[in-house]
Structure formats: C-alpha cells, structure tokens
Amino acid sequence: MLTRCCLVLAVALCAAASPVAAQTTTANLDDRIQDVKGDVIRLNRDLMVLEEELLFPANTQVAIFVSMDVGRLFSLDSVKIKLDDKDVANYLYTPAEVQALHRGGVQRIYVGNLKAGSHELVAFFTGKGPHDRDYKRGATIRFDKSTEPKYIELQIKDSTGKLQPEFEVKVWQ
Amino acid sequence: MRNGVHPGKRGLRRTLRIAACVLALACAAPAHAQFGWIKSLWPSTNRPEPPTGVQDPHYGDSLFYFYQGRYFSAVTNLMVSQHFDRMRNHADEAEVLRGGLFLSYGLHREAGEIFAKLIEKGAPPPVRDRAWFYLAKIRYQRGLHAQAEEALARIEGNLPADLQEDRVLLQAQLAMARGDYAGAVRALDALAKTGKPGSDVALYARYNLGVAMIKAGEAAKGAALLDEVGRVPTGSEELRSLRDKANVALGFSALQEDRAEDARRSLERVRLSGMHANKALLGFGWAAASGKNLNAALVPWTELAQRDPSDAAVLEAKLAVPYAYAELSAYGKALGLYQDAIGAFEQENARLDESIAAIRAGKLLAGLIERNPGEEMGWFWNIAELPELPHSGHLAPVLAQHEFQEAFKNYRDLLFLARNLKQWEDSLDVLRAMLANRRQAFAERLPAVRERERSIDLGIYDGKRNALAAELARVEREADVAAFADARERELQARIDSVRAIVERGGSDPEIAAARERLRRVAGALAWQQTQNFADRLWQAKKGMADLERNLSEAHAREAALAKAQRDEPAKLDAFAARIEALAARVKALQPRVAELAAAQQNQVQELAVAELAKQKERLAAYVSQARFAVAQIYDRANLAQGDGSAAPK
Numbered sequence: 001m002l003t004r005c006c007l008v009l010a011v012a013l014c015a016a017a018s019p020v021a022a023q024t025t026t027a028n029l030d031d032r033i034q035d036v037k038g039d040v041i042r043l044n045r046d047l048m049v050l051e052e053e054l055l056f057p058a059n060t061q062v063a064i065f066v067s068m069d070v071g072r073l074f075s076l077d078s079v080k081i082k083l084d085d086k087d088v089a090n091y092l093y094t095p096a097e098v099q100a101l102h103r104g105g106v107q108r109i110y111v112g113n114l115k116a117g118s119h120e121l122v123a124f125f126t127g128k129g130p131h132d133r134d135y136k137r138g139a140t141i142r143f144d145k146s147t148e149p150k151y152i153e154l155q156i157k158d159s160t161g162k163l164q165p166e167f168e169v170k171v172w173q
Numbered sequence: 174m175r176n177g178v179h180p181g182k183r184g185l186r187r188t189l190r191i192a193a194c195v196l197a198l199a200c201a202a203p204a205h206a207q208f209g210w211i212k213s214l215w216p217s218t219n220r221p222e223p224p225t226g227v228q229d230p231h232y233g234d235s236l237f238y239f240y241q242g243r244y245f246s247a248v249t250n251l252m253v254s255q256h257f258d259r260m261r262n263h264a265d266e267a268e269v270l271r272g273g274l275f276l277s278y279g280l281h282r283e284a285g286e287i288f289a290k291l292i293e294k295g296a297p298p299p300v301r302d303r304a305w306f307y308l309a310k311i312r313y314q315r316g317l318h319a320q321a322e323e324a325l326a327r328i329e330g331n332l333p334a335d336l337q338e339d340r341v342l343l344q345a346q347l348a349m350a351r352g353d354y355a356g357a358v359r360a361l362d363a364l365a366k367t368g369k370p371g372s373d374v375a376l377y378a379r380y381n382l383g384v385a386m387i388k389a390g391e392a393a394k395g396a397a398l399l400d401e402v403g404r405v406p407t408g409s410e411e412l413r414s415l416r417d418k419a420n421v422a423l424g425f426s427a428l429q430e431d432r433a434e435d436a437r438r439s440l441e442r443v444r445l446s447g448m449h450a451n452k453a454l455l456g457f458g459w460a461a462a463s464g465k466n467l468n469a470a471l472v473p474w475t476e477l478a479q480r481d482p483s484d485a486a487v488l489e490a491k492l493a494v495p496y497a498y499a500e501l502s503a504y505g506k507a508l509g510l511y512q513d514a515i516g517a518f519e520q521e522n523a524r525l526d527e528s529i530a531a532i533r534a535g536k537l538l539a540g541l542i543e544r545n546p547g548e549e550m551g552w553f554w555n556i557a558e559l560p561e562l563p564h565s566g567h568l569a570p571v572l573a574q575h576e577f578q579e580a581f582k583n584y585r586d587l588l589f590l591a592r593n594l595k596q597w598e599d600s601l602d603v604l605r606a607m608l609a610n611r612r613q614a615f616a617e618r619l620p621a622v623r624e625r626e627r628s629i630d631l632g633i634y635d636g637k638r639n640a641l642a643a644e645l646a647r648v649e650r651e652a653d654v655a656a657f658a659d660a661r662e663r664e665l666q667a668r669i670d671s672v673r674a675i676v677e678r679g680g681s682d683p684e685i686a687a688a689r690e691r692l693r694r695v696a697g698a699l700a701w702q703q704t705q706n707f708a709d710r711l712w713q714a715k716k717g718m719a720d721l722e723r724n725l726s727e728a729h730a731r732e733a734a735l736a737k738a739q740r741d742e743p744a745k746l747d748a749f750a751a752r753i754e755a756l757a758a759r760v761k762a763l764q765p766r767v768a769e770l771a772a773a774q775q776n777q778v779q780e781l782a783v784a785e786l787a788k789q790k791e792r793l794a795a796y797v798s799q800a801r802f803a804v805a806q807i808y809d810r811a812n813l814a815q816g817d818g819s820a821a822p823k
Binding site: 034040048099105108 | 231
C-alpha cells in the first residue's frame, strides 16, 4: 500500500513541477525554428520597405495618423477621411484598437500619394460624447505638400475646461 | 470537502487553460512572469494622465499593434520605420521594444546583442536598467545563471513597477536554481513587503518554491509555503485552482510522511468539482485507509471510481475500492470489482490506442488549430478548446504540459510563417505586374514627351533673355529714359516728332516760332516725366528680368529632370525588378525550410502527446498486473480456505 501511495504521490508531484530536460534533437529543432523566425521577420521588413518605396515614394508620400490623448470624453466608433474632396479612408474601430489608442498607440489610418502643392484634408469622427450622446465632429486643414513625405496626425483630446472632446490636426515635418 | 462550481464545457476550457498555466509556472520559466515583462516593454501600460505622448507617429504606430498583442506586425513595422529613420525621438525605446519582441520569439542571440548595444552606448538609466533586466532574463533562459545574477545586480532601481516584480521573481528563480531556497524565500518575502503578496505571479512563485523545497528534502519549510498558498482567500478561478493544487501537493506530501490527519486537513480544502478533485478524493481515501478506517476510505474511492476513466486517479480508485473490500474481508465483492477493473483497464487501453492512432494521423493538431485560431505568430496564446477526437479526455493531461504547449505554439507559428510567405509570394506577383504597367506607361508616354521637348527650344528663350539683359544694361548705363516709354508716351513722342518735322519746315514765320517754343516745352515735359519715372521703371524692369531668369532656370531644371527621368527611369525600374526577384528568391528559399520545420515540429508535438499517452498505457499495464495479482491472491486465499475447510470467497 505504501508503494502505491508513493506511486500516486510521485504522479501528483511530477505532474505539478517536473522540469523536463530538453533533448538535443529538440534543442536543434528549436534553434532552427528560431533561426527561420528571425529570417522571416527580416524578410518581412525588406519586403515592406520595397513595397513602400514602390507604392509610396517619399516625394509623393502622405500618411495620416489617428491618436487619442486621454479620450475620456469621447468613445471612438469610426473615422472618415477625405483628401481633396475624395474619400480615402473609412475606418470602424474594434474595442481592442480603441484600447490600443487609449494606451498611447498611434494608428496609421491611411498612406497614399499626393502631388506637390496645396491640399485639403477633412476628417469626421463619430462615437459617443459626454453623457453617452451620439457625437459627430469634423476637422479640416489645408496643407502644402512639398517633395518630402508628409505626416498628418489627427488628435482626439479632452478639453477639461469645456468638458468636451477636441479634435486637432497636427502636421509633422 | 467543499463544493465547487461544476466545470461544464466552459469550465473545462478554463480548467485546461489554468492547468496549462499552472504547469507552465511549475516549470522553470513561469508563464505569468513572461506576461508581466512583455507588458512592461513599454512602461505606460497603465497610462498616467496626461499621457506623455508619442513624439514620432511611426513609433506610436508600432505601439498600436503591440498593445493589441499583434507582435509580428509590431516588430516588422518597427523595423521598417527604423530603416527609414522615422523614430529619432524614440530610438532607444524602439530598440528595447524590438529586443523584447525578439526575445519573446526566442531570438535570444539577436535580442542579447540589441540590449548589450544599448548598454554600451550609454543609454539613459531607465533604458539601461530595462536592458540589464532583459539580458538577465536571456541569460537565465540559456542556463547562464551566474551571468544572469550579475546582470540583475547592475540594475539601479529605474525599472517600471511591473518589471520590478518580475525582477524579484527572476531573482527568486535564480536562487532556487542554485539551491538557495532561503534566498528565494527572502526575495519573495521582499516582494510581499511591496504590498503585492497575493498577486498571481507571487502566488505561483510561492507554489513553485514550496514544491521545489519538498523535492529537495526541506519538507517542513516547503509545506509551510504550500500551506500559505493553500489557504489564500481568492475570488479568481485561476487562483482557486492553484490553491487546490497546493492543497493536493501538501496532502500527498503529508501522506508520504504518514501524517494522515494533516493530509486529510489539506485535502479537505480542495473543491469537489475542480480539476484537482480526483487526486484529492484518492488521497482522502488513502488518508482514511492509513488510519485503518477502510469504510471511510470507501466513500471517496467509490465516488471516484465512477468518474471518467481517462483520469489516472479514477483508474487507481478502481483498484483501491476492491483493495478496501479485500481488507474488510469481503473477498467475493473484491474479486468481482477487481475483474470489473481489469475489464475497464482493457477498454481504456483500447481507447488509448485509438487516441494514439488519431494523434499520429494528424487529427489532434488539425483539431487544435481549427478550434484555436489566432491572427499572428505569438507565444502569448493558450489552448482554449479541446479538439473533437473520439476520446478527448485523454488529451487534458497532454495539453496541460508546458512542453507540449510550447512545442504546439512553435508549430502554430510555423503555420503562420508559411501563410505569411504565401501572401508575400502573391503580393510579389502584384508588384511585378505593377512594375510591368509602369514600364509600359513609360514606353507609351516617352514619344509624346520627346516630341513636346523638341517643340520647345529653350535655347531661343535663352537668346532672348540675353538680348534683353544686354539692352537693360545699356539703358541703365546710358540712362536712356525713353527706353521705358509706355504706349501713351510713345504716341506722344510720335506726335512731337511729326510736329517737329512740320515746325522745322515752317521757316521763320512768327507763328511757327511760337509753335516751336510750345513744342520744346512739351518735349521737355515728356523728357522730365520719363526722367522722373526712370528709377522706378528700371527697378521694375530688373525685377521682371529676375523673374524671367527664375522661370527660365526652372524650365531648364524641369528639362534636366525630364532628361534624367528618361535616362534613369528604366534603370530605376530595373533596380526595383531586381529587388523584387531577390526578395522572391528569399521567399522561395524560406518556404521549403518552413514547410520542413513545420513537418518536423508536427511530428515532435505529436510524439510528445503520444509519449504521454504511452505513459498512461504503461500505468494501465501496471494496474492490470496489480489487479490480476490481487485476483490471484484472493483465489489463493480461497484455495487455502477450501483446504482448511473454510468458506470460498463471498
């Protein structure tokens, strides 16, 4: 009986806490898998660089970002963007994406090409405002595109003074 | 024993997840600690108000993916932005993030290089401390314990709170690794003093330490730690399960030392329907049996023997029940139950064979993948659903193994990589087509552009510009005020000239003399007016000349750019084509490597599962032997009794 008891105990403790020694073959396979993961990650980087240089060359590139600064007064549902009166993005957010924005992530919502010169961007934000009311606001900006890439950030901020959300446009250079 | 919540289907899922988690933590690298440090790659997980703000939007873009758990997108986007030098304001943080993500994918060497470089270049203290922490983590994972402790010692106290907790846990793990259990306890006690003694990771660490100490012979101290975990009040199912697990370990440890009453007390705390209930029921029976109270032992064992036979404890109970009856001299009852047990073991053995065949046919992994899809490659992922297989109950202990989970994640990652490469293979075809279109468009537009180029001879305009410049210089030099005459002045000048001709033909007539005088005054007035306007008109002319120069030079620049584009565009398109083909070759070369590794990994994962089921078969074989031996003993006893004239087994 004692033997059996010990057997059971061994099963219980073993299942609980035995670190299994890695076999050499497993380690080799693991090493090869890590190598291939590294190679694929680097290949992805090179492919994405090529894609960007081919599709969005620096001299015509324009990228639009969405960020949220605190964002307590506005619960974001969607963003619509018009560039020179043409719809270029219409994005519906998942809760995980909104959460990522809250935590400081910045979403690149659109990347495209524009000729050098003056352009107009109009953005519409929809969601829930203070007191859980439906809220839709727009922001407009005219900007000049040179032969350098243009980065524009649409910022959703809280105006604690007015207790209203604010939508600002920041042009990076 | 207390009643718990019945697991049900949802509960089973959760139970499996918890089992995986607990077992993962029981092994060297606690899963919860890993979760903590990956969260802490970027310190603002619980963002302060107001947020510090991202100073390069592309860095924020990588964080956007990172915070969603999309680590593959996060790291590749990060590396693209680093390539384009778009994150100058977050260069160090980006490197910490990249290093941490590499580490999470097991790329220890590259992650180590990243952190070492950050330290070498003298990054700011918070970055340097994080780099030392990750280096310590890498060294620990590679078994370089002394170097890991050395790295930990270099941390100066600038770690974010989450990482600080992980640092202490790593310190405890390192102490445990060199058998310094007292040191590990001190580290964990220090963590308790920080006000987070009941945090998940701290509890797991105490559990691991308790088990390690019991195994190392320090039973009393280990038991004290397990007792702490076994009594902790907690509302979460995950921690309740850990509490059950601690009580089971404690109970069996007491049984081993013949402390039946202590064992009973610990096992009583285990919930009746939790995933550790079966082991607890078995131990509870043994505790009673060791006190010679076999009737009391029969209560939990009989309940246990009727449960799902895929659990080892249930099989053991099928032997324990007839054992108790035999001990109570109810040999007939015991004989029948032993024979039932042998039948049940043989059935179970056949089911295990079916499960092994199904695993080797690939059904386990296919089912797991189908039921547990995930968007991206990543280790922060758990098996949540059992696959549909004939006897999926066998798989619970298999899937709960840390080693199996890790191997399966690698397999799943390889499938993700295969899909990723296939997508790029298709995308490269699209890029090739796009490049072909550009070549065609270029070839089609080129003749028209050249024709237009020929029709516009900038040399003519250069000549005109030169003539104008020379004329302007002369006008200025000679102060030729009439040169800037406007239309009205030119008309006036023409009239003056024609009147002057008439007047000169008029001789000495007095009226002519008066007209001559008027003419002189008018001509003088015109000259005076032009002289007055000369400076302004000269400035205007020079300004016009400068505009002309600029326009002409822009025209020349455009002409040069056009010529350069004509000359360079084919070369640029060729360079893109060459890059596409080089990358396509890399994709092509990686595809069979990934496929081969996926097949090898599939085999390895399946064999891990099969090995676990083979162990179950061995255990069954041992049970069958024990049951047959017991049956033989009962018959022997009956034969002896018949020889003595006593009664046969009843």
